[in-house]
Amino acid sequence: MTMLLEGLLVLIVLTNLLMLGSSRLGVYIRAGALQGVGLAFLFFTGEGGWPEVSITVLALVTMVVKGGVFPMLLFRTIRQAGVRREVEPYVGFTASLLIGVAAWGFASWVGGRLPLPGVIRSDLLVPTAMFTIFTGLFLIVARRNAITQVLGYLVLENGVFTFGVALETSTSFLVEMGILLDIFVGVFVMVITLFQINREIEEIHMDSSKLSALKD
Amino acid sequence: MSHAVLIAAAILLPLVGGLLGRLVGFHSGLARLTAAAGGVLGGLAGLGLGGDILWNGGQAIVNWPWFATGYGLTLAVDPLSAFFLLPVSVLTALAAVYGVAYLGHSHGGSSGAGHGAIDPANVGLFAGLLQTGMVLVLLVQDALGFLFSWELMSIAAFFVIALDDGQAENRSAAWTYLVATHIGSAFLILFFLFLGHRAGGLTFTDLARVTLSGQAQALLFVAALCGFGAKAGFVPLHVWLPDAHPAAPSHISAVMSGVMIKTGIYGLLRALTFLGAPPAWWGWVLVIIGFTSGILGMVFALAQRDLKRLLAYSSVENIGIVTLGMGIGLFGVATGQTTMGVLGLAGSLLHVLNHAMFKGVLFLGAGALVQGTGTRDLDHLGGLSRRMPGAAGSFLVGAVAICGLPPLNGFVSEFLIYLAAFHGLLGGQGFALLPSFLVIAGLALIGGLAAACFTNVYGIAFLGEPRTRAAGEVGASPGLMTLGMSGLALACVLLAIALPVVLPGLAPVLAPLLPIDGPTLLLELLRAGAPLRGVLALGALLLLLVGFLAFVRGRLLAGREVGETPTWDCGYAAPTARMSYTGSSFTQPLNDLFEPVRTGTVERPALVGLFPAPGRMATHPGDSFVGHLFTPLFTGAETLFQRLRWVQSGRLQVYVLYIAVTLLVLLGWNLW
Numbered sequence: 001m002t003m004l005l006e007g008l009l010v011l012i013v014l015t016n017l018l019m020l021g022s023s024r025l026g027v028y029i030r031a032g033a034l035q036g037v038g039l040a041f042l043f044f045t046g047e048g049g050w051p052e053v054s055i056t057v058l059a060l061v062t063m064v065v066k067g068g069v070f071p072m073l074l075f076r077t078i079r080q081a082g083v084r085r086e087v088e089p090y091v092g093f094t095a096s097l098l099i100g101v102a103a104w105g106f107a108s109w110v111g112g113r114l115p116l117p118g119v120i121r122s123d124l125l126v127p128t129a130m131f132t133i134f135t136g137l138f139l140i141v142a143r144r145n146a147i148t149q150v151l152g153y154l155v156l157e158n159g160v161f162t163f164g165v166a167l168e169t170s171t172s173f174l175v176e177m178g179i180l181l182d183i184f185v186g187v188f189v190m191v192i193t194l195f196q197i198n199r200e201i202e203e204i205h206m207d208s209s210k211l212s213a214l215k216d
Numbered sequence: 217m218s219h220a221v222l223i224a225a226a227i228l229l230p231l232v233g234g235l236l237g238r239l240v241g242f243h244s245g246l247a248r249l250t251a252a253a254g255g256v257l258g259g260l261a262g263l264g265l266g267g268d269i270l271w272n273g274g275q276a277i278v279n280w281p282w283f284a285t286g287y288g289l290t291l292a293v294d295p296l297s298a299f300f301l302l303p304v305s306v307l308t309a310l311a312a313v314y315g316v317a318y319l320g321h322s323h324g325g326s327s328g329a330g331h332g333a334i335d336p337a338n339v340g341l342f343a344g345l346l347q348t349g350m351v352l353v354l355l356v357q358d359a360l361g362f363l364f365s366w367e368l369m370s371i372a373a374f375f376v377i378a379l380d381d382g383q384a385e386n387r388s389a390a391w392t393y394l395v396a397t398h399i400g401s402a403f404l405i406l407f408f409l410f411l412g413h414r415a416g417g418l419t420f421t422d423l424a425r426v427t428l429s430g431q432a433q434a435l436l437f438v439a440a441l442c443g444f445g446a447k448a449g450f451v452p453l454h455v456w457l458p459d460a461h462p463a464a465p466s467h468i469s470a471v472m473s474g475v476m477i478k479t480g481i482y483g484l485l486r487a488l489t490f491l492g493a494p495p496a497w498w499g500w501v502l503v504i505i506g507f508t509s510g511i512l513g514m515v516f517a518l519a520q521r522d523l524k525r526l527l528a529y530s531s532v533e534n535i536g537i538v539t540l541g542m543g544i545g546l547f548g549v550a551t552g553q554t555t556m557g558v559l560g561l562a563g564s565l566l567h568v569l570n571h572a573m574f575k576g577v578l579f580l581g582a583g584a585l586v587q588g589t590g591t592r593d594l595d596h597l598g599g600l601s602r603r604m605p606g607a608a609g610s611f612l613v614g615a616v617a618i619c620g621l622p623p624l625n626g627f628v629s630e631f632l633i634y635l636a637a638f639h640g641l642l643g644g645q646g647f648a649l650l651p652s653f654l655v656i657a658g659l660a661l662i663g664g665l666a667a668a669c670f671t672n673v674y675g676i677a678f679l680g681e682p683r684t685r686a687a688g689e690v691g692a693s694p695g696l697m698t699l700g701m702s703g704l705a706l707a708c709v710l711l712a713i714a715l716p717v718v719l720p721g722l723a724p725v726l727a728p729l730l731p732i733d734g735p736t737l738l739l740e741l742l743r744a745g746a747p748l749r750g751v752l753a754l755g756a757l758l759l760l761l762v763g764f765l766a767f768v769r770g771r772l773l774a775g776r777e778v779g780e781t782p783t784w785d786c787g788y789a790a791p792t793a794r795m796s797y798t799g800s801s802f803t804q805p806l807n808d809l810f811e812p813v814r815t816g817t818v819e820r821p822a823l824v825g826l827f828p829a830p831g832r833m834a835t836h837p838g839d840s841f842v843g844h845l846f847t848p849l850f851t852g853a854e855t856l857f858q859r860l861r862w863v864q865s866g867r868l869q870v871y872v873l874y875i876a877v878t879l880l881v882l883l884g885w886n887l888w
Contacts, residue, residue, distance in 0.1 A: 137876040
């Protein structure tokens with residue numbers, strides 16, 4: 001089981017690095033979807049064999065929403081709103097990767113020092129969660145394209161999700177379900193808003209740096 | 217009825233009344249009645265509760281669980297809260313009665329008094345909220361609940377001030393108030409957190425048990441002074457008052473000026489019960505604050521032509537008197553002069569009660585004038601005593617009482633403070649005599665100025681001939697308004713008769729503030745009552761004499777013809793009311809005297825040549841603290857903050873970066 005768990009965690013870290021280093025929106029969306037599905041599998045790595053029904057349902061819903069619905073929505077927005085397929089970085093890809101490596105270092109340090117309740121199943125869990133959160137924040141800050149903002153938000157939430165799995169609290173079902181619903185609505189609203197803004201104001205063109213034209 | 221029920225009624229009924237009133241807001245009359253019923257019933261419950269505790273002693277405690285959070289809201293009525301509950305209940309109830317008619321009339325939009333646009337249901341809602349907030353402030357027994365209630369009360373008042381937001385000056389008044397009250401709240405949060413940290417708990421029993429070092433005590437006293445002083449209106453923190461009171465509907469001005477600002481005094485007294493034995497410099501500080509607030513309040517009031525602004529400044533003055541009493545009392549306690557301590561604090565407390573009554577009358581009377589004539593400008597009124605006899609009579613009682621003249625209630629409290637100061641003169645020596653001198657000189661000057669000011673107000677508004685057509689066409693106020701005003705005027709008279717007798721009843725209220733045992737305290741209060749009764753009896757005798765002379769005059773004139781001719785005729789063919797003496801001219805000598813401390817602007821016409829063109833002269837009374845302290849202060853702060861505008865880039869990424877960096881730094885700092 002530890003093998004599977006650590007394999008999944010490595011997958012999540014790799015998708016993060018992929019997103020940091022890629023220039024294509026399509027790659028972003030697919031990497032995000034892969035990360036979401038990987039997360040869902042984290043539920044099945046517990047020691048006690050097959051998890052209870054509620055957790056299974058949660059995992060399945062996560063898989064469908066993050067692996068299917070979100071990518072579909074995002075691709076559809078790109079198609080319909082005519083978004084450029086480039087991510088338009090403020091920070092270059094090599095620099096992004098270097099910062100990513102530094103973030104991994106910081107995340108490992110934090111993971112070693114953060115006092116947490118209970119037993120953590122793998123030393124990799126907390127650093128991975130932290131790293132994913134950092135990556136999400138970085139993507140929001142360092143990319144111009146509005147779709148990447150949505151993705152950054154998703155990745156950030158994936159990190160929080162991983163953290164939840166790491167802690168394995170008994171209240172998780174309700175909380176995780178709530179977060180999932182939250183992010184679903186969030187993505188939905190953002191996608192629709194972007195689409196509408198794009199339709200109303202042609203020149204913004206999914207370039208969030210130009211959203212400042214809307215400030216007071 | 218049990219105490220628990222009364223407590224719940226006093227707190228909840230005003231709010232429930234306001235909410236129901238808002239629900240039936242489609243029908244103005246029903247909404248006004250519902251809200252007023254809540255206020256009146258809540259007030260009655262509060263009156264019963266406070267009266268019972270003061271009369272029978274003891275205290276009432278209930279515990280309300282707070283939304284199943286495990287945090288319980290402890291409400292208790294001890295003698296100190298009970299005492300403050302009396303004016304709050306009486307004034308809010310009578311103001312609610314008055315409000316039914318006041319709002320009804322102006323809702324018709326005929327008055328043009330600037331209140332035509334307000335929805336009475338909204339006024340009722342926020343008035344109810346304000347009442348609930350004030351009662352909660354008085355009853356709550358822990359720091360968290362206190363801050364919550366304090367905020368509830370402050371926000372309710374903000375909404376009341378901002379209701380008539382069509383006019384720019386009202387919006388600005390509301391913002392000024394909001395800033396002032398939150399600066400105060402900031403100090404209060406500091407006060408309670410620091411004290412609670414030292415005490416290891418936030419209930420008032422915890423806070424009262426703490427022992428503090430001299431330094432901590434001093435810091436806490438200053439924090440309480442700034443926090444509660446902003447609400448009470450100590451100079452220079454008074455600047456919100458003269459803007460806020462004209463903006464609110466008159467009966468709410470009465471409540472705010474009569475009792476809301478007194479919650480600041482309550483808070484300060486409550487804070488004193490936590491802080492332990494007072495050092496002498498607290499007395500000094502309070503005496504100096506009271507001295508400046510009292511005199512400057514009156515100096516600014518004298519220059520006003522706007523009736524409600526004038527009354528607001530007069531509230532600053534009366535808070536000054538309360539503070540003088542408190543200061544001389546604390547000084548007495550600190551220097552071991554018990555009599556002085558008892559008399560000063562007793563006078564201060566009674567002035568709180570008295571001021572609530574007569575300032576209530578005056579604001580309600582001002583409301584009647586505003587509603588009738590559509591203006592607050594004194595120089596546009598005149599001759600109203602014959603047209604509105606009810607309002608005029610009540611206003612006269614209030615005006616005499618506020619000047620501290622016997623035999624009305626204002627005299628009682630001011631006399632006690634005088635007595636305290638004279639005891640200080642007997643007991644102290646050297647430097648320690650100075651506070652007593654300050655109090656005596658201050659009270660004398662304040663009294664003189666107040667007499668001039670209210671002679672001006674009453675004379676200009678009610679006597680003589682109407683100066684404008686609106687003032688000439690006004691009719692008597694509606695019955696409910698007259699009821700509210702005369703109720704409060706009656707309270708002024710009754711208090712004057714009752715206070716000298718029931719003075720020893722203050723003993724349990726004063727006990728936590730004084731380090732002396734019950735019997736001594738009782739004895740001091742009993743002794744203080746004797747001269748009061750003497751002076752009041754003499755005053756009553758004089759009144760009887762005046763009555764007798766009036767009777768004789770009536771008898772002598774009976775059967776003879778009494779004619780009426782215009783004054784100042786002197787053969788002039790076309791006199792108009794505009795030629796009569798105005799308030800500005802009446803107060804000009806005093807205003808000129810205080811010109812250096814008062815910044816106002818005067819526009820004079822340039823008169824040149826042998827036949828100059830017509831010109832206008834206008835005076836605009838200002839507030840030197842606004843012009844010389846707060847405007848530069850806040851403009852400076854704004855310029856400083858403008859330099860930080862670059863932080864607001866308008867880029868989403870940068871904002872997220874701020875958040876991310878803050879979180880990371882905090883995380884790193886925490887784990888280091």
